[in-house]
Amino acid sequence: MHLSLLTFSLLTSLSPTILVSAYPIKADGVNCRSGPGTSFSVKQTYARGKDISITCQTTGTAVKGNNIWDKTPDNCYVADYYVKTGKDGFVTKKCEEAPKPSSPKPNKLPGPIKNDYPYKNSCSANKGIDPWNYFRCNCTSFVAWRINKRLGIKFHNKWRGADWGNANEWDEAAKKSKVKINKTPKVGSIAQTNAGKKGHVAWVVAVNKDKGTVTVEEYNWNTDLGYGKRTVDKGKFQHYIHLELE
Structure with missing residues (x-):
């Protein structure tokens, strides 16, 4: 044509x-x-x-x-x-x-330091799955709740295509997701360690640079499937994960 x-x-x-x-x-x-x-x-x-x-x-x-x-x-x-x-x-x-x-508004992090976890009254052997695909009342579920509510990030255990499964996988998932991870704690960051069978994560609520300590909120540490708060040497955790708002 x-x-x-x-x-x-x-x-x-x-x-x-x-x-x-x-x-x-x-x-x-x-x-x-x-x-x-x-x-x-x-x-x-x-x-x-x-x-x-x-x-x-x-x-x-x-x-x-x-x-x-x-x-x-x-x-x-x-x-x-x-x-x-x-x-x-x-x-x-x-x-x-x-x-x-x-x-700029005053920094609201870390938020109220209290047990406001929504599943605190249903922690048992048959925990069930939370909205972020973790077992309820585990450390990972509590921190996922904090990330969603305090940081405003729609975090879940496949966030950005990485495997944020057990706590001892969070450091590698952070690296894969190109999230800042270092040895320096900051209020609102995630304290992470690979120690133990499945590792542990906690929510950082305070940092004392002079004493080299960090205060964290957590679940399933000193209290089985329960809430706790403790202040420890910052070296007790291997990494601090910084999920910045984007």
Whole structure:
């Protein structure tokens, strides 16, 4: 079939208007927020490989050194670091108006230091499974609860595609997930050790740098399937996992 010059010209001029650019998400569980920054609330979560359109771009909180945020048709903003655009920089127009972050609020971490674990009254040999796919009343279940409620991260035992199973697997899962892990405790971080049959994790609530101690909340340590709090030398734990908001 032969196209007339007029028909070819019309198709050529129309083609840019019918092409829609879509960019894949390159990590698991990427949050799309109400504004361009990690302090804004999460409105949507995207899975790895999901194609998104970018309506406009703006600047905000830097994530891994990239301060560009992409607005999607879901009317929320995702960190450009997690979007495969093929370019370091803007790929479309700048957003005319974008929410501004409010003044910094006092740090609410670690939150109330009390046994507010939702399954505290149903701890027994037949514990059942929690919403994060852990056995209730184990250390991993309690810390998963803290991460979800205190850090606002939708954490579970397959978070970011890694195997966050027993506590002695959390250090390797953190490395695989490219989460910061070191020997330095911080309020709101996860204390982790591989010691024992399945290891142990706890929620850091206080750090005394002068004494080199750390205070943690935990489950299933001194009290079988129960809550506890203790202050120990920070070296009692092998690693501290820092699940930063993104």
